[in-house]
Amino acid sequence: MERESCCSSKQSDQTFSVIKENDSSCNNQSEDIETDCCSNSGNSEPAEVNIQGEQQEYRISGMDCPSCALTIEKGLNNVNGIEKATVHYNTGKLKVVGKVAEVEKVVQKLGFTAEPINHSKNIKTYHVEGMDCGSCAQSIENHLNSVAGVANASVSFSTGKMKVDHEISVEDIVSEVKKIGYKAIPIEGRAKETEAKSHNEYRPIVFSGILIALGFIGSFTILSPIISTLLYAIAMVISGYKPVKSAFFAVKSRSLDMNVLMSAAAIGAAIIGEWFEGATVVWLFALGTALQNQSIEKTRKSIQNLMELAPAEAWIKVGSELKKKPVEDIRVGETVIVKPGDRIPLDGDIIEGETSVNQAPITGESIPVDKNSGDSVYAGTINESGSIEVRVTKLVEDTAIAKIIHLVEEAQEQKAPTQAFIDKFANIYTPIVFALALVVIVFLPLFGFGSWGEWIYKGLALLVVACPCALVISTPVAIVSAIGNAAKNGVLIKGGTFLEKAGAIKAIAFDKTGTLTEGKPVVSDVKVITQSEHELLSIAFTLENYSTHPIAKTIVAYAKEKQVQVKQGQLFKTITGKGVQATIDGKLYFAGNLKLFEELNVPLDAMKREIQELQSQGKTVVVIGTETKITGIIAVSDSLRPATASALKELKGAGVDEVVMLTGDNQGTAKRIADEASVTRYFAELMPEDKVNVIKQLRSEGYHVAMVGDGINDAPALATSDLGIAMGGAGTDTAMETADIVLMADNLEKLPHTMKLSRKALAIIKQNIWFSLIVKLIAFVLIFPGWLTLWMAVLSDTGAALIVILNALRLVKFKE
Numbered sequence: 001m002e003r004e005s006c007c008s009s010k011q012s013d014q015t016f017s018v019i020k021e022n023d024s025s026c027n028n029q030s031e032d033i034e035t036d037c038c039s040n041s042g043n044s045e046p047a048e049v050n051i052q053g054e055q056q057e058y059r060i061s062g063m064d065c066p067s068c069a070l071t072i073e074k075g076l077n078n079v080n081g082i083e084k085a086t087v088h089y090n091t092g093k094l095k096v097v098g099k100v101a102e103v104e105k106v107v108q109k110l111g112f113t114a115e116p117i118n119h120s121k122n123i124k125t126y127h128v129e130g131m132d133c134g135s136c137a138q139s140i141e142n143h144l145n146s147v148a149g150v151a152n153a154s155v156s157f158s159t160g161k162m163k164v165d166h167e168i169s170v171e172d173i174v175s176e177v178k179k180i181g182y183k184a185i186p187i188e189g190r191a192k193e194t195e196a197k198s199h200n201e202y203r204p205i206v207f208s209g210i211l212i213a214l215g216f217i218g219s220f221t222i223l224s225p226i227i228s229t230l231l232y233a234i235a236m237v238i239s240g241y242k243p244v245k246s247a248f249f250a251v252k253s254r255s256l257d258m259n260v261l262m263s264a265a266a267i268g269a270a271i272i273g274e275w276f277e278g279a280t281v282v283w284l285f286a287l288g289t290a291l292q293n294q295s296i297e298k299t300r301k302s303i304q305n306l307m308e309l310a311p312a313e314a315w316i317k318v319g320s321e322l323k324k325k326p327v328e329d330i331r332v333g334e335t336v337i338v339k340p341g342d343r344i345p346l347d348g349d350i351i352e353g354e355t356s357v358n359q360a361p362i363t364g365e366s367i368p369v370d371k372n373s374g375d376s377v378y379a380g381t382i383n384e385s386g387s388i389e390v391r392v393t394k395l396v397e398d399t400a401i402a403k404i405i406h407l408v409e410e411a412q413e414q415k416a417p418t419q420a421f422i423d424k425f426a427n428i429y430t431p432i433v434f435a436l437a438l439v440v441i442v443f444l445p446l447f448g449f450g451s452w453g454e455w456i457y458k459g460l461a462l463l464v465v466a467c468p469c470a471l472v473i474s475t476p477v478a479i480v481s482a483i484g485n486a487a488k489n490g491v492l493i494k495g496g497t498f499l500e501k502a503g504a505i506k507a508i509a510f511d512k513t514g515t516l517t518e519g520k521p522v523v524s525d526v527k528v529i530t531q532s533e534h535e536l537l538s539i540a541f542t543l544e545n546y547s548t549h550p551i552a553k554t555i556v557a558y559a560k561e562k563q564v565q566v567k568q569g570q571l572f573k574t575i576t577g578k579g580v581q582a583t584i585d586g587k588l589y590f591a592g593n594l595k596l597f598e599e600l601n602v603p604l605d606a607m608k609r610e611i612q613e614l615q616s617q618g619k620t621v622v623v624i625g626t627e628t629k630i631t632g633i634i635a636v637s638d639s640l641r642p643a644t645a646s647a648l649k650e651l652k653g654a655g656v657d658e659v660v661m662l663t664g665d666n667q668g669t670a671k672r673i674a675d676e677a678s679v680t681r682y683f684a685e686l687m688p689e690d691k692v693n694v695i696k697q698l699r700s701e702g703y704h705v706a707m708v709g710d711g712i713n714d715a716p717a718l719a720t721s722d723l724g725i726a727m728g729g730a731g732t733d734t735a736m737e738t739a740d741i742v743l744m745a746d747n748l749e750k751l752p753h754t755m756k757l758s759r760k761a762l763a764i765i766k767q768n769i770w771f772s773l774i775v776k777l778i779a780f781v782l783i784f785p786g787w788l789t790l791w792m793a794v795l796s797d798t799g800a801a802l803i804v805i806l807n808a809l810r811l812v813k814f815k816e
Helices: 066-077 103-109 134-145 170-179 190-218 225-252 258-271 275-307 400-413 417-446 452-465 469-473 476-488 496-504 512-516 533-544 550-561 594-599 605-616 644-653 667-677 688-700 715-720 733-738 751-783 790-809
Strands: 008-010 016-018 055-061 082-088 093-098 113-116 123-129 150-156 161-166 183-186 313-318 321-326 335-338 348-352 355-358 369-371 388-392 491-493 507-511 517-528 569-575 579-584 587-592 620-625 630-640 658-662 681-683 705-709 723-727 741-743
Touching (some): 055 103, 066 082, 066 103, 066 417, 066 469, 093 103, 103 113, 123 170, 134 150, 170 183, 258 275, 258 452, 275 790, 417 452, 452 751, 452 790, 469 476, 469 751, 469 790, 476 491, 476 496, 476 751, 491 496, 507 512, 512 517, 512 630, 517 550, 533 550, 533 579, 533 587, 533 620, 550 630, 594 620, 605 630, 644 667, 658 667, 658 688, 681 688, 688 715, 705 715, 741 751
Parallel strands (some): 507 658, 507 705, 658 681, 705 723, 723 741
Antiparallel strands (some): 008 016, 082 093, 123 161, 123 183, 150 161, 313 321, 313 335, 335 388, 355 369, 491 741, 517 630, 579 587, 620 630
């Protein structure tokens, strides 16, 4: 297969992994030398970087399009001592390697906020009240850093936040801060902080909007033009301070983002005396940015909600006592007590009690699953009924939900082919339009095509139109929303590449055993001749009870389910390759295959045809009888999963043309399962390499092919297909690591939803791209006749971006 940026590379070792998109980096050797350091857009292989410095992750606030991420990257990569800075717009995360001391200040200068992600359980964040200057913050820092049990304290006066790495209690920290005259309040959750930040963000926008309205109304009444202009100027300063500041640092780091374009347009409007236009441009831009930030935050909440599923503390059993401990401190092998209605804190096995567990947060299953002693349970799932004792099998960082969060965040950080193409397009488009605007402003009036004022105004409008915000945001928001939706429904999609591929799939090949079927034999038919069914099962139970053969175990389990009692047997003997015998109630009985009874010369005419009919259906037949006659037969077969037939029917309704079954079983078994499942085609008696050939055949027929299997045994076929889908990821680490898409529950119910979701995502991405391009084209056309005003240009840009985001957000709520 061809290698694509950010997509699956099918390895020769029969596994496949995600090729993560790397960003090029630079390591400035001197403060006097500045190197233009941009993120790699996929045109070439990224250079190897010798990363040895300190590593830290940050959560970035204030980004409203991918160009903001590029600005931050460039700004940080130009800082002496930073080896590598990578910003992932989709997840709002910054990863820095090198000297991280100046990161927050540099990001703040660029107009954004960087908050270190708490990787240490000892680091806690507090609000501090009572500070009225920077020296107050310094005083608190100095005091706490001298307290025993405090590793480090950092206080920000501007944000009123304090981060403390401490081993002593929260109450002790609050007490120490109180000693020097201030009040420290622990931050309970990021939601409240975000809400407060959102309110603060709108205050200057509302105030500047009032000033613009007063100036506009006053221009028609008693206010002098000077006062109206003054109101506009104040409004421009209030709303424009942040974008102008960001634009300054963006230019300094050689980045041409929307802050630069918008600031140039607003300042240019003020220079030519269009104060109302300039103030309106800045205000609409600030409002649009705030609304975009608020909307985009919703797309990230799917992962934040996952993080909050597992409880922070758990009751553990120590001898005969119960003790509450943070989940981070609980080790493998400890016993956790989970009461009815509580969430299970860690992955483990039930050692006492029985209950039903709502596994929807992990697997997407809508119906609670019954759990008994010996069954596995997962962190974040809900204990519905009985109290249970769980032996912990995984640490908090290794639980299924922790891996889901990690994989989904990684998926959201990767660019889909469409997104990578659009980013490249925007990187070319923006400088070209910027240059065109300069030509319009300078050369057209210079050669006498009109007045300077006329062309400067049109050039400024062209600068605003040059912002490709709606276009570059059209794809990533849709992908993040769709991946979040899938995760909530128990489906892991490893990246935008695979989401796009799933939308194009027209043929799906399924491994039979364990995928379409249960993967374990069950009794399908019981035929009696000379006695009752209960008597036949009792004899079969007695004969097979001492055997370890899988078929024997199946018959024993069936007899127990039917509450059949075992008889007294003697002289048990195994007949290798044929069956078993025992003396029951003084009579010699046999249970085995047809060959055994042929050798015993037992008359078979009455039953031989029926036995052959059952065998032709792919069923294994166990004959029960004596030395002189057959008393009955029991047929055993692998059964279809309950949800298989309906899932495959839905797939056909979701646009999949070919549903194919692959199996190593004989033609009879394959035909029976194929008929029950209603697959389009089936291929039987296949070796692993034959399955690969079938996938190649389907691809040669023009289909985009997905392969569904267990992620291990079907590795060659999974690697050959366009898309590998593994089942039962909640219980299998290998499936989570190797497949492109993982169905967390061990069934196919969520596969139709995944196909529909991916097709819907592709449709919305196309809608967004076309809408963005058409709006830009209309704006371009309206500039030159002079019909497009500056505020209309801003409205077309920020308005289009907002509409694109809202359209993509429909994927968050998408249901089957």
